[in-house]
Amino acid sequence: MSPVNITADFNPLRLLSDRRLNRIAGPSGLVIFGVTGDLSRKKLMPAVYDLANRGLLPPGFALVGFARRDWEDQDFAKVVYDAVKQYARTPFDEDVWTQLAQGIRFVQGEFDDAAAFGRLKDTIEELDRDRGTMGNHAFYLSIPPKSFPEVTERLRDSGLAEQKNGEWRRVVIEKPFGSDLKTARELNSVVESVFPPDSVFRIDHYLGKETVQNILALRFANQLYEPIWNANYVDHIQITMAEDVGVGGRAGYYDGIGAARDVIQNHLLQLLALTAMEEPVSFDAADLRAEKEKVLSAVRIPQDIGKHTARGQYTGGWSGGEKVVGFLEEDGMNPDSTTETFAAIRLDIDTRRWAGVPFYLRTGKRLGRRVTEIAVVFKRAPQYLFAESQTSALGQNALVIRVQPDEGVTIRFGSKVPGAGMQVRDVTMDFGYGHAFTEASPEAYERLILDVLLGDPPLFPRHQEVELSWKILDPIEEFWATQGKPEQYRPGTWGPSSADELMARDGRTWRRP
Known part of the structure; x- marks a missing residue:
């Protein structure tokens, strides 16, 4: 040849x-x-x-x-x-x-x-x-x-x-x-x-997704968001990766690993780091990684892990119009498995920017729909100008970054309802990649393979980030190992009741994407 x-x-x-x-x-x-x-x-x-x-x-x-x-x-x-x-x-x-x-x-x-x-x-x-x-x-x-x-x-x-x-x-x-x-x-x-x-x-193929990279553009290419991206204005942040499918043929792999190790330790903690990091000196790999590592090293797990985490296993039932088996009935699954298919945790970040702002991370299988999103939920504005009845349909302002599917960004804010009276309720403004750009986004693995061949590592976590992520998750996993079987939840729902109780203790609720 x-x-x-x-x-x-x-x-x-x-x-x-x-x-x-x-x-x-x-x-x-x-x-x-x-x-x-x-x-x-x-x-x-x-x-x-x-x-x-x-x-x-x-x-x-x-x-x-x-x-x-x-x-x-x-x-x-x-x-x-x-x-x-x-x-x-x-x-x-x-x-x-x-x-x-x-x-x-x-x-x-x-x-x-x-x-x-x-x-x-x-x-x-x-x-x-x-x-x-x-x-x-x-x-x-x-x-x-x-x-x-x-x-x-x-x-x-x-x-x-x-x-x-x-x-x-x-x-x-x-x-x-x-x-x-x-x-x-x-x-x-x-x-x-x-x-x-x-x-x-x-x-971490999530870091190759266009919407994940757009977190950096949204924050640092605009004057609109960064001034309010802090504890003065943000009430809390929710990061969700939900799947509507079960473990299927991955039962042998999944048993003993579970939702937290499979998703939170890598995907969701990387999304947390990108959302919470300080502005880097540049987008070079060393500068990006330095800021992500600072955030991960400042993450604190609440002392009472039992009150600030939740885990569950899906049961059999109906999902998406079809009858499905429970996690413990999947082919090749140990019927006594204590591996979770749903995990939710609260984390705090001990920095000046994020002091007092909880980050809620959740992931699960057989949930209501397939979605990955980051929701920045803002504090309520003072309502002294309005009667309580005028703003009863008004929630908290939120900026939601949709990673998948329907990639884009949604902003939720209050607007007057047309009519003679002053009634205010939530409305949304929506940006979608599919509508704003004529060309399709590259598939994540295209970007990542090309970066490997170019020797360009900004999207790849180095070993310090990996180890910091395990330092965060290990105490939670060790606590769960002493708690017996996870709580059961029905397919098509949004997880076990303990996940809702976790939020309710803080006076908050999960978003329903």
């Missing part, structure tokens, strides 16, 4: 039409461990194609799959092709596919097979010669967390992690980053003994 001219077939018009992802990755390749899994098939492979289709990958880009299947290169290429046809976000282009397919390779092997990693090294060296990848390769570990140490050590022992002569090697790790502070530290120690810290990319 002759070397590829890496300037050939480059179409600058693709970049001119899209200003959101406007940097092209240099010569490089991506090696995916665990290519037979759902994440690879539904997200990673389509994202690689979409990046190529948008002109953001070099023509000589290489995609290597590593798995135990007895496949040839063409077998893996067919798997990628089928995934692209089914899940890619951009239209299929035969020329783009032909160019991408020339760089697709497959290596068969087990994670403990030193000979297989030798074959992987030979494959990468062949791609460097024939595709012009120039020794630049990222290793994406789309595998169970228990296999992270073994694979990273094999990469070291085979010489695949070695960076020389200006080449780069990077490793991408999917959550969960450990199961508590102790295991997170052990994992960080193993991975960073093989790869330098700036070559380790911990993927």
Whole structure:
């Protein structure tokens, strides 16, 4: 196979039409461990194609799959092709596919097979010669967390992690980053003994979402919000990630992990950090991470954990018009499991900006609808000008950032009802990405994979953030472990009654998205 001219077939018009992802990755390749899994098939492979289709990958880009299947290169290429046809976000282009397919390779092997990693090294060296990848390769570990140490050590022992002569090697790790502070530290120690810290990319796909990044634009590109983004005006903040589905085929994985470890430790604490952080010096990775770490280090767990947290398990019943089984009846589930499918916690942040403002985080499965949002709820304005009857339908002002679905921002405020009298009630102003912008937002994994290839880490938490997050969650998990089975809640509701009681003790209520 002759070397590829890496300037050939480059179409600058693709970049001119899209200003959101406007940097092209240099010569490089991506090696995916665990290519037979759902994440690879539904997200990673389509994202690689979409990046190529948008002109953001070099023509000589290489995609290597590593798995135990007895496949040839063409077998893996067919798997990628089928995934692209089914899940890619951009239209299929035969020329783009032909160019991408020339760089697709497959290596068969087990994670403990030193000979297989030798074959992987030979494959990468062949791609460097024939595709012009120039020794630049990222290793994406789309595998169970228990296999992270073994694979990273094999990469070291085979010489695949070695960076020389200006080449780069990077490793991408999917959550969960450990199961508590102790295991997170052990994992960080193993991975960073093989790869330098700036070559380790911990993927939290929520941070690649357009709306999450828009938190920074909303706060710091506008004069309107930042002056009131503090304890003088904000009553409390609610961060919700709700799902209307159950654990399904993930029962074996989910049991023993639960909603708090699965979602709060990473997604929701990252959203909290972005919402509460001070203005960074710049949007460079070091400055963003420094501010997020300051916030996480200032988080305080209320002393009486039992009164300020709630957890539950969904039962069987009706959800979305269909009969569903309860968590304990899911296939492969331990009927005595004490793992929670709903978790809610109150956290406080001991800084001048947020003193006295509680942050309420909740997540759960089989809830009323699928939604992720950040609701900044403001203090009530003085009502001395109005009779109580005139404002009885008026709630608290709120700014709601909708992360998914229907990405956008809603502002709730009071307005006079048309008519002769002075009646004030809530109205909303709504911004939706789908209405305001003609082009669709990039899928989160497109942005994150491109950032890995560019070596641009602002959206990736480093090990300090991971460890600070576990420091917050560990005491709660240890308390829950002494409390027996979680409270039951019906599917299609918004969780157990203890979650409502948690808010009621503070004189507040949960939003119903």
